Amino acid sequence: MLKRYIFVILLTLITILSPNAFAYSVSVSSSGSELPHGSLIDQLNENLRKQEELRRKLSDAQAKEKTLASEISYLENQIELTKLKIEETENRLEQLVGDIGTVSGKLEETKNNLDFSTEVANTRLRQLYMESFSGSLNRFLGSSSFNDFLTKKKYLEAIRNSDLELLHQLDSLKNDYSQQKNELEDKKAKEESLKANLETEKANLSSEESSKNYLLSATKNDERVYQGMLAQVQNEIATIARLLGGGGVRLGPVRRGEYIASQGNTGCSTGSHLHFGLYLSASPNSHVNPLPYLNSGSISWPMTGYTISQYYGQQWSPFIPPHNGIDMYSYYGAPILAAADGVAYLNTDNGCPGVPGITGSVPGKWITIEHYNGWRTVYGHIQ
Numbered sequence: 001m002l003k004r005y006i007f008v009i010l011l012t013l014i015t016i017l018s019p020n021a022f023a024y025s026v027s028v029s030s031s032g033s034e035l036p037h038g039s040l041i042d043q044l045n046e047n048l049r050k051q052e053e054l055r056r057k058l059s060d061a062q063a064k065e066k067t068l069a070s071e072i073s074y075l076e077n078q079i080e081l082t083k084l085k086i087e088e089t090e091n092r093l094e095q096l097v098g099d100i101g102t103v104s105g106k107l108e109e110t111k112n113n114l115d116f117s118t119e120v121a122n123t124r125l126r127q128l129y130m131e132s133f134s135g136s137l138n139r140f141l142g143s144s145s146f147n148d149f150l151t152k153k154k155y156l157e158a159i160r161n162s163d164l165e166l167l168h169q170l171d172s173l174k175n176d177y178s179q180q181k182n183e184l185e186d187k188k189a190k191e192e193s194l195k196a197n198l199e200t201e202k203a204n205l206s207s208e209e210s211s212k213n214y215l216l217s218a219t220k221n222d223e224r225v226y227q228g229m230l231a232q233v234q235n236e237i238a239t240i241a242r243l244l245g246g247g248g249v250r251l252g253p254v255r256r257g258e259y260i261a262s263q264g265n266t267g268c269s270t271g272s273h274l275h276f277g278l279y280l281s282a283s284p285n286s287h288v289n290p291l292p293y294l295n296s297g298s299i300s301w302p303m304t305g306y307t308i309s310q311y312y313g314q315q316w317s318p319f320i321p322p323h324n325g326i327d328m329y330s331y332y333g334a335p336i337l338a339a340a341d342g343v344a345y346l347n348t349d350n351g352c353p354g355v356p357g358i359t360g361s362v363p364g365k366w367i368t369i370e371h372y373n374g375w376r377t378v379y380g381h382i383q
Helices: 002-017 019-026 038-062 068-131 136-141 146-219 223-244 290-296
Strands: 249-254 259-262 274-279 307-310 326-329 335-337 342-349 364-371 376-382
Touching: 038 068, 068 146, 068 223, 146 223, 223 274, 223 342, 223 364, 223 376, 259 364, 259 376, 274 290
Parallel strands: none
Antiparallel strands: 249 342, 259 335, 274 326, 274 376, 307 326, 342 364, 364 376
16 A cells, blocks of 8 residues: 555656656746737838838938928928837837737746646645654565565655755746746836837827928918018027127116016017017027926016917927927017016017018017026017
8 A cells, every 4th residue: 555655656746747747837938028920020120111211301301491392391201200100119019918918828827837836845845744753664664575665765765856856846937937927027017118109109290290280371381481480480599699698778677577568569570479588598508498487486477367379399390499488478568577686688680571471560679687696588579
């Protein structure tokens, strides 16, 4: 009876611990992520080739003369490039979802093997504990013959060797499980990152399509109107650079919230509004987004009851620098207030008369306030 019991245990352990029994789970970590289907790889490669071609066209367009036709072509290429980026991200997400499914399946298989091996190991530990109370002398005395004793001894040695192999396999399974779990977490984190990128790209696409539609609507597909819009931006940039350089008529000290001018439509303007800019020094390149400073109370809003028509950084053309201030309006003649204490100066510009779409009167009027901390604020198109 004892021989049969030991023989059954030995066969069970040898079967469990044979290389084939653990080949699948041990090889999981070394196999890595499965490659996507060949057609998906081909799609990605073709997508990337088209993206590179469009980037070259966009780069070439920057060096060409700025015309409405070239602007529309540029925007259309940019829109197509963004669509390709969206398609690329969606393909990579599709691949990643497949990888996550594969790794999840392998992880579950490894966990099942680990649980089973742990159960077997616990059973053997309990047996070893019970066998520890029975010495070699008892086994010899309990044997029917010397050959019977040698057979028992041989089986026990085989079982102990199998126990050692079981412990090694158990340790290997634990390592595989940990690696596969980390791989799965990494892929899920990458999936979330790709999803966020996808939302950003979709927002970019919407913005680019809006820019194209705005340009077509604002210019009415008229090259003269387009050139007028370019002239307005270029004039504004040049005027502000001159204002920050000093000069103008000194109006004197002003206090925060004090009335300094009224909303108007002077200079190179397409309608009644206030252009408000914040500069951290006298350099034209020191402009910053005024919104955080306004919202924090570092400076106060120059108007009440306003509507913002163009934010900082927003621009209708990729060919011109980002908007260096905030455009806002309330009503024609609405009071304009100093954003902080300082010394105010009145300046004028020659506008851009004769340019289609420009309704502002000449000369354009601006106020610059030099603040005591070195900052500058500018207020443009005032009356």
